[in-house]
Amino acid sequence: xxxxxxxxxxxxxxxxxxxxxxxxxxxxxxxxxxxxxxxxxxxxxxxxxxxxxxxxxxxxxxxxxxxxxxxxxxxxxxxxxxxxxxxxxxxxxxxxxxxxxxxxxxxxxxxxxxxxxxxxxxxxxxxxxxxxxxxxxxxxxxxxxxxxxxxxxxxxxxxxxxxxxxxxxxxxxxxxxxxxxxxxxxxxxxxxxxxxxxxxxxxxxxxxxxxxxxxx
Numbered sequence: 001x002x003x004x005x006x007x008x009x010x011x012x013x014x015x016x017x018x019x020x021x022x023x024x025x026x027x028x029x030x031x032x033x034x035x036x037x038x039x040x041x042x043x044x045x046x047x048x049x050x051x052x053x054x055x056x057x058x059x060x061x062x063x064x065x066x067x068x069x070x071x072x073x074x075x076x077x078x079x080x081x082x083x084x085x086x087x088x089x090x091x092x093x094x095x096x097x098x099x100x101x102x103x104x105x106x107x108x109x110x111x112x113x114x115x116x117x118x119x120x121x122x123x124x125x126x127x128x129x130x131x132x133x134x135x136x137x138x139x140x141x142x143x144x145x146x147x148x149x150x151x152x153x154x155x156x157x158x159x160x161x162x163x164x165x166x167x168x169x170x171x172x173x174x175x176x177x178x179x180x181x182x183x184x185x186x187x188x189x190x191x192x193x194x195x196x197x198x199x200x201x202x203x204x205x206x207x208x209x210x211x212x213x214x215x216x
Contacts, residue, residue: 001173004086008071009164011091013153015123017051018099028111037117040210042068042092042126047118051101069093073127073160074167084143084172087130091160093153094213096123120214124149125156128209129167133176141183143176144198147209166204175202 033047043066044052044059052059052069059069074089097105097118109115126149134140146163150156179186179201186197199206 001083002168002171003076003080004074004089004168005076006073006164006168007075008073008091009160011125011153011157011160012057012093013157015096015153016098017055017057017095017101018097019051019055020100020104021050021054023050028108029115030112031114034114034117039117039214040212042070042094042124044068044094045118047115048095051097052095055095055101057095069095074129074164082134082136084176085132085134087132087142087145088128089130089167090128091156092124092126092128094121094124096121117214122151122213122215123153124151124211124213125153126150126209127156127160127163129163131172133172133180139180141180141187142194142198143172143179144202145195145207146199146204147207148205149209149211151211151213163204170202 029047033050034045036043037045049059049067057069059067069092071091072089073091074086076086102119105115105119109119126147128147130145131143132140133143148156148159179198182201186194189197195207
C-alpha cells in the first residue's frame, strides 16, 4: 500500500541572502547571536533568522527550539497508526551571504570574529525522508531513513524528482514485511550500517548528509 502525497517538490535555487539588516545601527552583534552554531546541518542561528526575515524567507520551528528553512515534501494520513507510517519527508535549505549582507557581516566580523561563521557559510540544500513500521504484534522499526545534502541545488532537485516518483510508487507495507523478514541481517548493525543495508535493499544510493558548510 502507498498512501503518500506530494506537498512540495521544488527547491528554491537562490543561494544567498543579499539584503543587509538594520536592527543594530553601529552596534556589532555579540556571540549570543551565533551560539549553538550548527556547522553541518540546517539549524539557523539567531543572526541567520534576522537575515532570513530581512530577505523574505520563511523559517519555522524544527524540533523544539531549533528553526530551519524547510518545507514538507511528502505527507501521509495524519491519523494512521499502524503498518507503514511516514515519520517525516522534508526539504531543507541554508543560505549563504552576498552583496550588502556579506559586506555588513564582513565589517562586523573584524570586531567579532565569530561572525566569520556566517561569512564563510556555503549555501546548502537537502532532503530527509523517514518512514516507520509498527504492528499489533509489537514490531516497530524504521523501514527507510534517507538523507542527502549537496552544495549545488540542481543535485538535490534531481534527487527530489527521482525519489518523489520512487517513494510514491513503493508498496511500503509489503516492503516492510520483507525488511522484517530479514531482520537478523540488520538489527544488530550500527546506524550507518543499517542505513547502508536498507539503501541497498531498496536499490538506492547511500545517504550523504551532515556536510560541513564552511568554505576553505
